[in-house]
Amino acid sequence: MSLAILNKEIRRIHVIDDDPEVRGAYLEHVKDMDVEGIDVSNSIVNIESLFSTIDTEHDGIICDYQLTGRKYSACNGDVFGKAAYDRHIPFILSSHFKPLSLGGQRRYIPKAVAADDFGIDAVREAFELCLGEYQGSFSLRRRPIRTLVRIEGMKPYGAVYQLNVVVPNWNPTDGVQILIDASSLPDLSKLQAEIEATGEARLTAEVNTGATDSNELYFSEWKSL
Amino acid sequence: MSARLSVLDVGHGNCSVFREDKHVGIIDAGRGPYASIFIESSGITEIDLIVISHADDDHLAGVIGLLSSEKIKVNKIRLNADAMKDTKIWRDVRELLQSQHNQGKISVELGIFQGKLHWSGNDVSLDVLAPSIYNTLSGVGGKDESGKAITSNSGSVVLRVSHKGGKSVLLASDMEDQTLQNILDSGQDINASVLVFPHHGGRPGSGSVEDFTDRLIAAVKPSIILFSNGREKHDNPRPEIVSRACAQGVSYIACTQLSKNCHISPLKQQPGSLLFSAGADEGKSCAGTIEVNLESGQCHGGQTEAHKAFVNVLSSPMCRSTVVATAAANEIH
Amino acid sequence: MQSVNFKFSPRILARLGEELNQTFDQSILELVKNAYDADATLCKVELFDTSSAGGTIRVSDDGNGMDSDSIRDAWLVLGKSDKTSDRPTSAGRTPAGSKGLGRLAALRMGKEIRLASVKKGMSRRIHSLHIDWSEFESANAVEDVSLSIVTEKKTTSGHGTVVELRALRTAVRAEEVRKLARSLILLTDPFGDKSSGFQIELEASEFSDIERLVQTKYFDEADYHLSAELDEEGIASVRLLDWRGEVLASAKHAEIRRNEPERPYAAPTCNFDLWTFLLKSGNFLQGRKSRVSEIRQWLGHFGGVHIYQDRVRVAPYGDVGNDWLQINLSRAKSPEERPSTNNSIGRLVVNSRGPYRLTQKTDRSGFIEDETFVELTSFALDSLEWLAKWRLAQAEHRRSTERQQAREAAEAEKSSFTQALLKVPEEARAAIQVAFTDYATSRDREADALRREIQLYRTLSTAGITAATFAHESHGNPLKVITLNLKSLRRRIVELLRTDEQHRLLSLVEKISVSAGALSTLGSATLGLIRSEKRKVGKVDLHRTITSLIELMEPFWVARETHVELALSPENPYIFASDAAFESIFANLINNSLNAFRQAGTATRAIRIQTLVTRDRCKIVVSDSGPGIVNVKINEIWLPGVTSASDGTGLGLTIVRDTVRDLGGEVSAIAHGQLGGAEFLIDLPILGS
Secondary structure: EEEEEOOOOOOOOOOOEEOOHHHHHHHHHHOOOEEEEEEEEOOOHHHHHOOOOOOOOOHHHHEOOOOOOOOEEEEOOHHHHHHHHHOOEEEEEEEOOOOOOOOHHHHHHOOOEHHHHHHHHHHHHHHHHHHHHHHOOOOOOOOOEEEEEEEEEEEEEEEEEEEEEOOOOOOOOOOOEEEEEEHHHOOOHHHHHHHEEEOEEEEEEEEEOOOHHHHOOOEEEEEEO | OEEEEOOOOOOOOOOEEEEEEEEEEEEOOOOOOOOHHHHHHHOOOOEOOEEOOOOOHHHHHHHHHHHOOOOOOOOOEEHHHHHOOHHHHHHHHHHHHHHHHHOOEEEEOOOOOEEEOOOOOOEEEEEEEEEEEHHHOOOOOOOOOOOOOOOOOOOOOEEEEOOOOOEEEEEEOOOOHHHHHHHHHHHHOOOEEEOOHHHHHOOOOOOHHHHHHHHHHHHOOEEEEEEEOOOOOOOOOOOOHHHHHHHHHOOEEEEEEEOOOOOOOOOOOOOOOOOOOOOOOOOOEEOOEEEEEEEOEOOOHHHHHHHHHHHHEEEEEEEEHHHHHHHOOOOOO | OOOOOOOOHHHHHHHHHHOOOOHHHHHHHHHHHHHHHHHOOOEEEEOOOOOOOEEEEEEEEEEOOOOHHHHHHHHEEEOOOOOOOOOOOOOOOOOOOOOOOOHHHOOOOOOEEEEEEOOOOOOOOOEEEEEEEEHHHOOOOOOOOOOEEEEEOOOOOOOEEEEEEEEEOOOOOOOHHHHHHHHOOOOOOOOOOOOOEEEEEEEEEHHHHHHHHHHHHOOOHOOOOEEEEEEEOOOOEEEEOOOOOOEEEEEEEEHHOOOOOOOOOOOOOEEEEEOOOOHHHHHOOOOOOOOHHHHHHHHHOOEEEEEEEOOOOOOOOOOOOOOOOOOOOOOOOOOOOOOOOOOOOEHHHHOOOOOOOOOOOOOOEEEEEOOOHOOOOOOOHHHHHHHHHHHHHHHHHHHHHHHHHHHHHHHHHHHHHHHHHHHOOHHHHHHHHHHHHHHHHHHHHHHHHHHHHHHHHHHHHHHHHHHHHHHHHHHHHHHHHHHHHHHHHHHHHHHHHOOHHHHHHHHHHHHHHHHHHHHHHHHHHHHHHOOOHHHOOOEHHHHHHHHHHHHHHHHHHHHHHHHHHEEEEEOOEEEEEEEHHHHHHHHHHHHHHHHHHEEEEHOOOHHHHHHEEOEEEEEEEEEEEEOOOOOOOOHHHHOOOOOOOOOOOOHHHHHHHHHHHOOEEEEEEEEOOOOOOOOOEEEEEEEOO
């Protein structure tokens, strides 16, 4: 009883959500996939404690984005997505919100779906994308390519900045709004000064310019021109 | 390895990459990562020349992608003056060029008009057929010699890539009837073995589509017509253009992507049957990236075979009548 | 065996100097700091013929000076610093000097250097040294060029050092001198009452203007002086003083560090002073001497918060354009009663002794932003926050006082009117009295209406806020459970049952799904409407906004069996506004129609939105098939609280009218339009299409 994805056999899927009823709903889907479902019911102390129970060879994860409504987890699903990526564990992120703008960690979350689009096919596709990327093979929509990013506005929210950006090589007319950790931006004060003075600043970043929807865009490895 | 020109499948947009030994030239770069990925996966690390046919946001976008790549070195860019509008995207290009300049050497030349374009190879030559000097000096928004206003499209660069063996490819960019008239009036040779049809096979300006198609084909006399089209945008290529082309006896017609008129739903092909194409993964490609051997003036034989086979399974392909006729026209690369 | 040494090519002198990338003012500053470290009381910087290349700069001081041994073993040794921040100078100063390479960069500015020095206590001897950089360029190794220190007798007393940079390689520009002047003046504490004993003079024409500016103390012209202190235990205290030094308010640590009142600041002992100027002409206090423009200019040069460590200013904090505390940003977010770098000047004086120390980066571009620095920043920001809250409270108090005063004034004026009326001839009195009473009545009515409107807005806001808060909650989990389980249910029905049986169950599943969609819409619509980007003003594509709003609310009218038709013209009209404003027009009109259908029990429910675009205007017609506008005068439907049932707000059309007017357009209504019910015509000016 397993799910064959690329060269792996997934035998168990861990379900992470702060609401037990919602976990139950995901587990019903997992049951229909003919795979063992693991209900992550205990509150998650930290990343290590969560991943110590996960087998990197045969396990996958379904994780909700919003996890901090109750005292279940200190961080949201995107953090676990990154951790799963680092450990080469297939992962799908689910959220009831559209759009899913996780500008920060989206690089490490090959597939994120709204609850309406969740299903067995979505899980399969997500796991395939993950395992492909772990071997260095990116789909056209996910492949990171260094390109120029034009920043047209910056607003700080604590350690995170909300940026209004345009990626000319992706779409020269429509901008997107993303949240980026201050620490990933180079030359922060120079950037702010430039935007205050001229309204624009330019950096390069690795962006998946083959994305078809703005929700899929991620930005990583920011550098000055 | 003889000289060749690839018309890339970049979705809606144009990108042509021609190569002669180590020399590489690119005209337009579409939008998105496709041009960069194609270049990288072809093992190209240096581009001698990039020509931007007109300063449309969509055309500049892909060039920004190429310039941003850390793995590709660009030696020269040539484009026309209406790019000098102080738009945000022009400032993007400017800043990139500045930082490139600081890293290596890149030269930018403003002004392309009728005449030979310098090319470092021996067998291939580049001829700019439009715009004329007069039109370049008037600029987009100005008037041409007959008093008509020059638009971004009618003022776009029309380039012929010719091989000393006599064959050539005409990259018609977004030319319109007016441009064709200007070229004919100038008395330049517009013959070419392969024509990359203007406007991705869409409406060329405001006049009659059939008339323009007839006039263009009569002037160029191509044996092959290619369309660089995107499945998602508009209705390209227009059926009346394809039917006029078939009526005029063009022996081979191919589109990079699969028009919705030819098949209602996307259709994936066997992995490996297409060169790197933007639409391959999602079943949007038809011939995909098309490679033309500049010496023979023909498309790569294996490719045309695969294309024909694919066309045969489509429900209503617009080019069917010509595909059958190409049986004899193969030439090994 | 051969004994060899490392040798250095003269190129290295240029490289070492250039790679430090020092600006003109930083270079001169290095030499001035050397003077400071030599316990000088006066340091003079003179510029001769520097407006073109080839000029001379002379830096002279009356410090301890050097003898030939010191010149040889210290001044000429590049890269070594014999001064560490821990060992104070004999005058008790914490050394500010460079680590040796900064001085090299400064010396490289001229083609020739002349150094002359007299050591304190040995004032009969003057030692001089001449360096010609061109000799180095033609040499193979730096070591091959020999320099000679010439010692001569001198008869006068006094000690100190003179460094002359001659034949400058480039011209010195005016802005560089201005920047130098500013740095020099702020090198030592201009804020305290006690002089640090280090005076700097700059002889260059711009200097005297700026120097005068700083020496003139504007501090007693400030409207507020915030004085905050952090003691050795990291406990903060703050006082707010007025221009006379009178205490207006004060607070202790717990009120300052609101988030963590128990936690002391892990930062060095320091004093933070901020002087804020209101700079509004009406607000000048009596007896103020200076004009707003002078103060503005001064603040333009020196505004912002500066940091002093051991009595020496640390760049770039408080430099022009530097807003390291981001007070301008805070002000932009809530402009009321907050300081900005244009109207405030402050100083944070920090010691480098004690358990918490700030460490400067080696390139002297500021402090390393470690935990200690962050804590210090928090202290400063928390103090500013306290000030802002205090001022806000004052403003609120002022407002309610004003309201009270306005009421009292109205009463007073009314009675003086009555008095004045008695002076008017009797025949006219009656007419005037009536006119006045009518006027007063309608003013009162207007005031009442405004008060009701405000109350309604407040109530609605609260309802909206509550809905928004719970949208996250209600939208989240119960809906997710429903959606996910419905999918599983559908799948299993198809898998387990025969086709003819499936329909009975699937139709029920479908109904649940539609209702879940309607629930979902409430949450996402609410959240969608309050997203802050929607309130940002920018280009609004009218057709796109209408279409996406309709899509967003679709489950609502499907559930109410209403048909919505869009008849949009082929153009793409756009305006410059916020999405939220434009959306609110349609959201309210549609709500209106839906309510009308409900109340009247309309049989066929349809809403039609049609647009017509001309060159610079867009007409939008919204019609419904409801009962129409009945029992109300058409021109009164726009007043708040007039229309609709008791459970409605009666505010929808008011919002529509106000919004349309804000967008520069007009709205009108007819009682029975093309679909039989109410019809609204909105006429907007557009930017293009």
